[in-house]
Amino acid sequence: MTATSTPPSTSKPYAELKAPTTVRRLLTQPTTGPLAALLLACAFFSVSTDQFLTGGNFSLIVQQVMVVGTLAIGQTLIILTAGIDLSCGAVMAFGSIVIAKMAAEGTLPPLVAIALGLVVCGGFGLLNGALVQKIPLPPFIVTLGMLNVAFALTHIYSEEQTVTNLPGPLTALGQTFPLGHTDITYGSLVTIALFLLLAYALSNTGWGRHVYALGNSPEAARLNGIRTSRLTIGVYTVAGLLYGIAALLLISRTGVGDPQAGQTDNLDSITAVVLGGTSLFGGRGSVLGTFIGVLIVGVFRNGLQLMGVASIYQTLITGVLVILAVTVDQISRKKAR
Amino acid sequence: MSRIPRLPSSLLRAAACTGIAALTLTACGSGSGSGTASTGSGSVKVGLITKTDTNPFFVKMKEGAEKAAKENGVELSTAAGKFDGDNAGQVTAIENMVASGVKGILITPSDSKAIVPAIEKAKAKGVLVIALDTPTEPESAVDALFATDNLKAGELIGEYAKAAMKGKSAKIAALDLAPGVSVGVQRHNGFLKGFGATDKDVVCAQDTGGDQAKGQTAMENCLQKAPDINVVYTINEPAALGAYTALKAQGREKDVLIVSVDGGCTGTQAVKDGKIAATSQQYPLKMAAEGVKAVVTYAKDGKKASGYTDTGVTLITDKAQDGVTSKDTAYGLDNCWG
Numbered sequence A: 001m002t003a004t005s006t007p008p009s010t011s012k013p014y015a016e017l018k019a020p021t022t023v024r025r026l027l028t029q030p031t032t033g034p035l036a037a038l039l040l041a042c043a044f045f046s047v048s049t050d051q052f053l054t055g056g057n058f059s060l061i062v063q064q065v066m067v068v069g070t071l072a073i074g075q076t077l078i079i080l081t082a083g084i085d086l087s088c089g090a091v092m093a094f095g096s097i098v099i100a101k102m103a104a105e106g107t108l109p110p111l112v113a114i115a116l117g118l119v120v121c122g123g124f125g126l127l128n129g130a131l132v133q134k135i136p137l138p139p140f141i142v143t144l145g146m147l148n149v150a151f152a153l154t155h156i157y158s159e160e161q162t163v164t165n166l167p168g169p170l171t172a173l174g175q176t177f178p179l180g181h182t183d184i185t186y187g188s189l190v191t192i193a194l195f196l197l198l199a200y201a202l203s204n205t206g207w208g209r210h211v212y213a214l215g216n217s218p219e220a221a222r223l224n225g226i227r228t229s230r231l232t233i234g235v236y237t238v239a240g241l242l243y244g245i246a247a248l249l250l251i252s253r254t255g256v257g258d259p260q261a262g263q264t265d266n267l268d269s270i271t272a273v274v275l276g277g278t279s280l281f282g283g284r285g286s287v288l289g290t291f292i293g294v295l296i297v298g299v300f301r302n303g304l305q306l307m308g309v310a311s312i313y314q315t316l317i318t319g320v321l322v323i324l325a326v327t328v329d330q331i332s333r334k335k336a337r
Numbered sequence B: 001m002s003r004i005p006r007l008p009s010s011l012l013r014a015a016a017c018t019g020i021a022a023l024t025l026t027a028c029g030s031g032s033g034s035g036t037a038s039t040g041s042g043s044v045k046v047g048l049i050t051k052t053d054t055n056p057f058f059v060k061m062k063e064g065a066e067k068a069a070k071e072n073g074v075e076l077s078t079a080a081g082k083f084d085g086d087n088a089g090q091v092t093a094i095e096n097m098v099a100s101g102v103k104g105i106l107i108t109p110s111d112s113k114a115i116v117p118a119i120e121k122a123k124a125k126g127v128l129v130i131a132l133d134t135p136t137e138p139e140s141a142v143d144a145l146f147a148t149d150n151l152k153a154g155e156l157i158g159e160y161a162k163a164a165m166k167g168k169s170a171k172i173a174a175l176d177l178a179p180g181v182s183v184g185v186q187r188h189n190g191f192l193k194g195f196g197a198t199d200k201d202v203v204c205a206q207d208t209g210g211d212q213a214k215g216q217t218a219m220e221n222c223l224q225k226a227p228d229i230n231v232v233y234t235i236n237e238p239a240a241l242g243a244y245t246a247l248k249a250q251g252r253e254k255d256v257l258i259v260s261v262d263g264g265c266t267g268t269q270a271v272k273d274g275k276i277a278a279t280s281q282q283y284p285l286k287m288a289a290e291g292v293k294a295v296v297t298y299a300k301d302g303k304k305a306s307g308y309t310d311t312g313v314t315l316i317t318d319k320a321q322d323g324v325t326s327k328d329t330a331y332g333l334d335n336c337w338g
Helices: A022-028 A032-048 A055-080 A088-104 A110-134 A139-158 A168-174 A186-204 A206-216 A218-223 A228-254 A265-275 A287-307 A311-336 B009-028 B056-072 B087-099 B116-124 B150-165 B182-195 B212-225 B237-249 B265-272 B284-301 B329-335
Strands: A176-179 A182-185 B045-050 B075-080 B104-107 B128-132 B144-147 B172-176 B202-207 B231-234 B257-262 B278-282 B307-310 B313-316
Touching: A032 A287, A032 A311, A055 A088, A055 A182, A055 A186, A055 A206, A055 A228, A055 A265, A055 A287, A055 B087, A088 A110, A088 A139, A088 A168, A088 A228, A088 A265, A110 A139, A110 A168, A110 A228, A168 A186, A168 A228, A182 A186, A186 A206, A186 A228, A186 A287, A206 A218, A206 A228, A218 A228, A228 B087, A265 A287, A265 A311, A287 A311, A287 B087, A311 B075, B045 B056, B045 B087, B045 B284, B056 B075, B056 B284, B075 B087, B087 B104, B087 B116, B104 B284, B116 B128, B128 B284, B144 B284, B150 B182, B150 B231, B150 B257, B150 B278, B150 B313, B172 B182, B172 B212, B172 B237, B182 B231, B202 B212, B212 B237, B231 B237, B237 B257, B237 B265, B265 B278, B265 B329, B278 B329, B313 B329
Parallel strands: B045 B075, B045 B104, B104 B128, B128 B144, B144 B307, B172 B202, B172 B231, B231 B257, B257 B278
Antiparallel strands: A176 A182, B278 B313
C-alpha cells in the first residue's frame, strides 16, 4: 500500500494525522483492493471467453450470489462488532423450511408464512445476541451451538423431505422481468437494495457509527455512553432478520424448500466478508466491500465454468484469495496506526 | 485505536453510479446468457454435473465422460456440488453451463426433487438434460436416465445372503445411506425383497452417509444393541469396510456375512480378501459414456434420448451360491471403477 510516515509505536488520534491526499485515501480504503481484484477478474474472463461479458451473464452472476450475499450482509454487521456467526446458513435453512412447509401445507397463508420465517430467523439472531451479551459467551461458541440446533430442527421439522408445490408468493422473487435484452431476477434487486440500505445505515447514521465504535473497543464505546449491550443484541437480531430474507430468496431461487440447503453458507459468507476487506478483528470494513467480495466468488465460479475449468479450481483460487485479503488487511492495519 | 472509516458520500454516490452503469450494461448487453444454447466455436459442448468432486464414484464417472468426449470430438466441462446434497451448487452449475452454450447436461442429482425447476429452465432453452446414476423426482423431469437399477442391485445381494445363510435364522443389520435419499431406500428395499425379509427382521438400522468411519461407528453401536447379528447389509463398500473393522475388533468377522453395493476396485478387492461376502457391481463409466453419446447424437441430428436405460449390475463373489447367478472377483477386478 502507501508508505505513511507515522511511526507504528503510538497511535494518534485521527485529527493529528496528516490530512491524507485523495490518492492515499483511495489506497487505504479497505474496498480498493477487492474492487481491483474484481475488475481484474472480469477483464481476464472477458478476454478468455466470449460468453462472459454479456448482460445476461452479469444478471446470472448477481442472481447466483443473492442468497449468500444477503447472509453476508448480516455476517458483516456481526464481524464489524468483532463477533462471528457460524449459524447463518443453518438458521436460513430452518427459516426456509418453516416458510415452505407452512405455506405448502396450507397451515398459513403464504405471506403470513413468510412473515413467520422472518420472525423465526430474527428470533435466532436475538437469542444469539442475548447469549453473547448477557452471559456473556464467545460468539464463536454460541453460534457453533446454534448451528447444530438450527440444523437439527430443520431436519426434524422437515422429516428430511424436500418441500415442493409451493404457492406463487414464495417463488415470486425468483421471477424475472426483461430489461433491454436481459432478464433480471427480482431477488437480485432485493439483495442490491439491502446492500445499499445497510451501507447507508452504517456510514450515515448514529447507529452505524456506534457499530464501528463497538467493534474497535467495546470498553471505549461503553464509556462514551453507547449502550453496548442493546447495540450488540440489536446487531445479531438484524442479522437474523437478514437470514430470514435470505431464506425467502433461497426458496424463490430453487423453487423448493430444501432441508439440505446452506450447509457451507456460513463459511461462504465469511469468505465474502473477508474478501471484501472487512477485518475479523472488528471495527473496520464495509458492506459494499462484502458485495464486492461475494461478486469475486461469483465471477470466478461463473467465469471458470464458462472456460470449462473444473469447479475444484474455483475452490483453490478462493482459498488463495482469502489468505491474500487477510494479509492485505493486516499490512494496511499496521500502516493505519 | 484505529480510525473509524467514514464512508464518504462521494463513495456512496460512486457505488450508486457503478450500480446504474452495471444495470445499463446489463440492459444493453447482447443477452446471449439468456438466449438459447448456441455454440460459438462450432464444437459441441457437453456438461457433466456430479454430486461432489471427491467421491471416487463420481471421479470415475468424470473419467468415463472425458474419454467418451475425446472419442466423439466434443468439449466436456464439469462441475459439482460442494457436498452430497448441495442443491444450490448444482443449480448454479446448470445455469453457468447453459450460459456457456452446452448442447446437453449430464447430472447426478443431489436432491431429486429440488433440482427439477433448474432442469426445466435448461430444457426450455433447448438443452438436452440426462440424469446419471440417480433419477429425478418425477423421473420425467429429465429427457433420459442412465442408471443402475438400484432395487435390483439390492435384490441380488438379498438373494445371495438368503442362499448363503442356508436356512439359519437371520439377524439383520442395515447400514443405510441417509433418510429420504432414493438410492439408499431402493437398495435397502431391494435387499429385503431379495432376502424375503421385512423391516421387522432388521434388528438394527443406522444411517452412515456411505462413509467408512460412520459405518464403523454404526456397526459398533449395532453390536452393542444386538450382539447376535449375523447378516449386515451395507449401502456401499466404504460402509461395509467400516462394519468389517468393527466386527474384527470383536472377533466376529468370520461368522458375520457382509454384503454391499458398488463394485469399486477397493471394494471388489475386499470381496477377494474375504472381508465382504458379495457386492453388486455397477458401472459409472458406462453411464457417463452413454450420456455423452446421447448428447452427440442430439447435436448431430436433433434426436433426443428418452426413457430409462439400465446400465447393468453384476453380483461379484468368490463364494458362489446355487441358484444365484454371479461372477468371480477376477471379473470384478477387470471391470471395477475407482
